[in-house]
Amino acid sequence: MSWPRILPSGLSNEINEDGIRYYKELIAELHSNGIEPLVTMYHWDLPQVLQDLGGWTNPITADYFVDYARVLLDHFGDSVRFWITFNEPLTFCHDGYGGNDAPGGRSSGFEDYMCAHTVLRAHGKTYRMFEKEFKRKQKSFMGITLDLAWIEPATTTKEDQIAAETTRQFFFGWFAHPIFSSQGDYPPVMRARVDANSRRQNFARSRLPHFTSEEVNTIQGASDFLGLNHYTTYLATMRQTKLGAVPSFDDDMGSVLTQKKEWPKTNSTWLRVVPWGLRKVLNWVKNTYNNPPVLITENGISSEPGLTDIERINYIDGYLRAVHAAITRDKCSVFAYTYWSLIDNFEWMRGYSERFGLYEVDYTSPQRERRARKSAAYFSEVTSSRCLPNFLVGDYLPFYFYYAPLFD
Numbered sequence: 001m002s003w004p005r006i007l008p009s010g011l012s013n014e015i016n017e018d019g020i021r022y023y024k025e026l027i028a029e030l031h032s033n034g035i036e037p038l039v040t041m042y043h044w045d046l047p048q049v050l051q052d053l054g055g056w057t058n059p060i061t062a063d064y065f066v067d068y069a070r071v072l073l074d075h076f077g078d079s080v081r082f083w084i085t086f087n088e089p090l091t092f093c094h095d096g097y098g099g100n101d102a103p104g105g106r107s108s109g110f111e112d113y114m115c116a117h118t119v120l121r122a123h124g125k126t127y128r129m130f131e132k133e134f135k136r137k138q139k140s141f142m143g144i145t146l147d148l149a150w151i152e153p154a155t156t157t158k159e160d161q162i163a164a165e166t167t168r169q170f171f172f173g174w175f176a177h178p179i180f181s182s183q184g185d186y187p188p189v190m191r192a193r194v195d196a197n198s199r200r201q202n203f204a205r206s207r208l209p210h211f212t213s214e215e216v217n218t219i220q221g222a223s224d225f226l227g228l229n230h231y232t233t234y235l236a237t238m239r240q241t242k243l244g245a246v247p248s249f250d251d252d253m254g255s256v257l258t259q260k261k262e263w264p265k266t267n268s269t270w271l272r273v274v275p276w277g278l279r280k281v282l283n284w285v286k287n288t289y290n291n292p293p294v295l296i297t298e299n300g301i302s303s304e305p306g307l308t309d310i311e312r313i314n315y316i317d318g319y320l321r322a323v324h325a326a327i328t329r330d331k332c333s334v335f336a337y338t339y340w341s342l343i344d345n346f347e348w349m350r351g352y353s354e355r356f357g358l359y360e361v362d363y364t365s366p367q368r369e370r371r372a373r374k375s376a377a378y379f380s381e382v383t384s385s386r387c388l389p390n391f392l393v394g395d396y397l398p399f400y401f402y403y404a405p406l407f408d
Helices: 018-032 061-077 088-099 110-132 160-180 188-198 215-221 249-253 275-286 312-330 374-385
Strands: 038-042 082-087 141-147 151-152 225-229 233-238 255-258 294-298 333-338 359-361 370-372 387-388 404-407
Touching: 018 061, 018 387, 038 061, 061 082, 061 110, 082 088, 082 110, 082 225, 082 294, 088 110, 088 141, 088 160, 110 141, 110 160, 110 215, 141 160, 141 294, 151 275, 160 188, 160 215, 160 233, 160 275, 188 249, 225 275, 233 275, 249 387, 275 312, 312 333, 312 374, 312 387, 370 374, 374 387
Parallel strands: 038 082, 082 141, 141 225, 151 233, 225 294, 294 333
Antiparallel strands: 233 255, 359 370, 387 404
């Protein structure tokens, strides 16, 4: 849902009834077609008036988000069972406030930490409000969606093993550890490294903010499930360069990421096809955070324009087999999978250049015509049969061949 569409001023004293009507009609249409709504409260569109106040670097934004969330629960809670507070805070904090994505803060190692601190407070406060006022009477569930590419050590050396685990904690533990760990608060390795680097850079205090003990308790355990976005895998090597005087998330993390040339390419420069990485992610989450219920909220591949997208079929097939192995062999608690995305979409800084859809959008058509790719038929059959074909040979096989059960 769009915060500005519901609350144009960003504040709950002015509710846009047209926005409420729009989403009520959308949710009703989903239900009428047998589709369970899974609603994300925030996917990066902050009302401009709040951005003018500093956006997610301003601690008060956490309270305004709770107000916004209460409006959503009040108006849509009777018809929505699954809620996600935030989608990929790593991306909009690190790449947005710390990099070139909107709002383009370019303040790595400083504003990205401030953003994350406010977001985690907002998530914890929202969940506790939901738990107290809505959860029981609406029989609903709330989680958060975090993204994690698998980080594999580049070599078997101890240094690269440490670099890989440190990177996982900076990318994922940054948000997951305060919510899902038995200790709460930021990952110890993140606290230690940022505190030490801040001292070396002559700051009076750590660039990584501190939670109060009350905030730690509010955030810890504030989730019924974990939404997980996963696309690809990287190799981690310990960084050898000297710490810079200017704050930097990469310097704090202390690793360099690469990908193997032999991993199959896609139409996205950052995305290579490595299905076993998803199985490793699910096992790492299981072992690190006591096997929380996981909903895979995004997994997909970009392609060139065209309807014959065999590479997408092979990608989905390979990654679903990794999920299946994680569930059946490794006992990872995965309860749902969502492909990203149903149709080609606007990919933020990359615009319309990357096409992730099962359905192709003709951007030259006044009606933005949608046409089903081959992958749409494949994925439709998989989801309706709950089975995977036993094998693929070049092209996908007709669906009357052999099947392996996907979920019990």
